[in-house]
Amino acid sequence: MKIYSWNVNGIRAAERKGFIEWLQKENPDIICIQETKAQEEQLSDKLLNIGEYKSYFMSAEKKGYSGVAIYTKIKPNNIYNLGIEEFDNEGRVIIAEFNNFILLNAYFPNSQEKGKRIDYKIAFCDAILDYANNLVKKGKNILICGDYNIAHKEIDLARPKQNEENPGYLPAEREWMTKYLSNGYIDIFRHFYPNTIKYSWWSYRARARENNVGWRIDYFTCNKDFINNIKSTDILTEIEGSDHCPLFIEII
Template identity: 35%
Template sequence: MKIASINVNGIREAVDRGFLDWLAEQDADVVCVQNLKAKSFELDDSILYPEGYEGYFLDAEQDGFSGVGIYCRKIPKAIMYGLGFEQCDNEARFLQADYDRFSIVSFLMPDGSDYAAKQSFMTQYQEYLSKMSRKRREYIICGTWHIAHKTLDLANWADNQTTPGFKPEERAWMDQVFGPTGFIDTFREINRDAGEYTWWPKLDQDMPRGRQEGWRIDYQVIGPNLRRHVADAWIDVDATFSQYAPLIVEYDLEL
């Protein structure tokens, strides 16, 4: 099973830059998209239902803001829209597709431009993650968490220790997620190297991404029972339809 996750940073703009062509080339079973910045009813059928996929979307109340979606080759048994707390659901930050053995989530954390709002979200989301970790169902949570966990997860970490996305309290929160709460960073199961990034805040399209200062703030997060099923993981830095790069993980699982 192949799952891709990508913050499109505006779905219509991403389509104009080749997102649908990229999608057709992936042969992914599930593609989770975040930060659509559009209402689903505003989108063409070519975006809602690309060939071979069923699309599911959650729209934010505010126009041109947030939004998440999931493209599925196999129709899920159920779709869960939101988590039941206002900040998450009104801003369209969590969409879950349920299959027999596990659930796949498209997730978007607040970016920290309103840091108090991000802290409030993290507190409420931690409660939900703790509940998820105690359930018998397995989860694959895909998306932009807007936190670089370790110093090797961003280029210029020394100058960003007070920047939202790398503040000590945010990194400590991730320590809890990947520590006592019991979740696993799939990418780091495969790749322990520095210089692996999914977002470039000052992206210059004329300069190769490898020469620019990036952050790794996108994850596919799983419970410990799925650890042995992580077969491969990589970041598609050649996909240039967004300021973010797709994170792709292959699992030794079937939908």
């Protein structure tokens, strides 16, 4: 089974850039989308009904903002959101229950310039950790994918020194990521590739993508007991259509 994750920076814009054709060619079993920037009623029938895929959306109350979605060929046992109003109102999370694992697709908040939303960001992060811990205590396996908006360590961004006071690399964000992983969760890409430099996001400014001045802020993570079920992973840096690129895992 292959599961993809991609912040498309607007699903209607992605449709115009060939998202449907790319998805049909790539043919994952499940794809998790972040930053849809749309309500379902704003989407075309083609986008809602892509081949064998069933689509599920959790949108923000504010139009043109945030939002997450899942396209899946495998029928989930259940679909729901986080159940916390301040995060669900922004369309931050969609959760799908499958037989062997629970898939949580998240668009983590941006802490913004000078850490304007850092308290909201860390509250969201802690809510995700609490949710995951509760599931693991019940003997469940959990995959958490999406745009975390955090570059964890120096290897995860091209210019760490210049970005120490910038959103996505603030000390509080990096400390939370360390805390999260120390609670028994695995950064799947880093597990397979401990020393590989690959990024998943590039600014639209200053030809950043052309020069590979990027950040790795998109992740698949899982509880430690599930890591042996992961066969492979990669970050598909060659795929364009957004300021982020897709990533995937393959499950045995």
